[in-house]
Amino acid sequence: MNDLAIEVTSLHKQFGEKTALRGIDLQVRRGEMVALLGASGSGKSTLLRHLSGLHVAHRGSVKVLGRELQANGKLSPQVRSLRAEIATIFQQFNLVERLPVMTNVMAGALHRLPLWRTLLRSFPAAERERAHEALCRVGIEACAWQRASTLSGGQQQRAAISRALVQGAKVVLADEPIASLDPSSSRRVMELLAAVNRDVGATVVVSLHQVDYAFAYCPRTVALRGGEVVFDGPTNQLSMERLQSLYGGQIDELFPEPAHARPAPRLPELDAAPLMQAA
Numbered sequence: 095m096n097d098l099a100i101e102v103t104s105l106h107k108q109f110g111e112k113t114a115l116r117g118i119d120l121q122v123r124r125g126e127m128v129a130l131l132g133a134s135g136s137g138k139s140t141l142l143r144h145l146s147g148l149h150v151a152h153r154g155s156v157k158v159l160g161r162e163l164q165a166n167g168k169l170s171p172q173v174r175s176l177r178a179e180i181a182t183i184f185q186q187f188n189l190v191e192r193l194p195v196m197t198n199v200m201a202g203a204l205h206r207l208p209l210w211r212t213l214l215r216s217f218p219a220a221e222r223e224r225a226h227e228a229l230c231r232v233g234i235e236a237c238a239w240q241r242a243s244t245l246s247g248g249q250q251q252r253a254a255i256s257r258a259l260v261q262g263a264k265v266v267l268a269d270e271p272i273a274s275l276d277p278s279s280s281r282r283v284m285e286l287l288a289a290v291n292r293d294v295g296a297t298v299v300v301s302l303h304q305v306d307y308a309f310a311y312c313p314r315t316v317a318l319r320g321g322e323v324v325f326d327g328p329t330n331q332l333s334m335e336r337l338q339s340l341y342g343g344q345i346d347e348l349f350p351e352p353a354h355a356r357p358a359p360r361l362p363e364l365d366a367a368p369l370m371q372a373a
């Protein structure tokens with residue numbers, strides 16, 4: 095079996111005159127948890143969107159779990175089946191707001207259900223149980239039958255993580271999932287992503303503005319600037335001097351919180367209870 099969860103080769107993306115990605119090469123092994131770091135406009139979201147096939151590059155290729163997702167400007171015919179293995183968590187708009195949290199979470203199971211069940215939103219008991227377990231695991235089971243729009247930002251992100259658990263995703267791509275959260279909700283969401291990585295073995299790539307959270311939760315960091323990879327290595331090799339040289343005048347963006355609100359730069363003690371295993 096191919097050891098790589100993600101393989102990006104010479105990826106180049108242009109938006110009109112603007113070059114968003116300049117020949118990105120990146121390999122992520124199965125089971126890694128990687129921070130994608132960079133100041134605003136560095137290309138983090140654009141890269142993540144290519145990894146799930148939401149954007150198509152002008153040149154280069156993306157393989158996920160050893161299978162081609164896109165190459166030379168075309169999505170592969172396998173993209174639908176591959177997307178069943180990939181969960182994407184965005185900063186906002188993760189959920190269908192008018193539907194109950196439970197229905198949103200069970201949507202993670204749609205790829206393994208027949209069409210009639212999808213259309214009628216008729217979920218088998220085993221899937222309901224799985225969704226309930228996932229909601230318990232992220233600690234929002236009490237909100238299961240509330241409309242998604244009534245959840246706080248942090249709860250919405252936790253619901254999105256439970257949907258990824260129900261999906262049984264092998265790759266989780268999180269695009270600035272903590273950008274609009276307070277420090278305590280941010281830590282909770284990052285701990286849950288770390289637990290999904292540790293307990294389920296899912297490969298997690300999470301884009302962040304804040305370097306503190308990369309130190310606390312991600313053993314490896316890939317840093318972007320101007321659509322190029324400018325650092326790729328162990329997060330603990332990112333010294334302040336190195337960050338200064340990578341980000342220059344944009345360094346303040348990487349430390350948006352006062353020092354006392356930052357998480358300690360170490361890997362966290364995680365909950366002992368295991369998460370459900372990927373399907």
Ligand SMILES: Nc1ncnc2c1ncn2[C@@H]1O[C@H](COP(=O)(O)OP(=O)(O)OP(=O)(O)O)[C@@H](O)[C@H]1O
Pocket residue numbers: 109112113114132133134135136137138139140141303
């Ligand atoms: N749909 C689009 N149309 C035109 N330009 C775009 C589009 N999406 C991204 N860009 C440009 O591509 C560059 C990279 O943007 P991207 O959103 O990937 O950066 P980012 O690192 O995720 O930034 P942020 O942290 O602010 O979300 C930026 O210059 C942005 O303006």
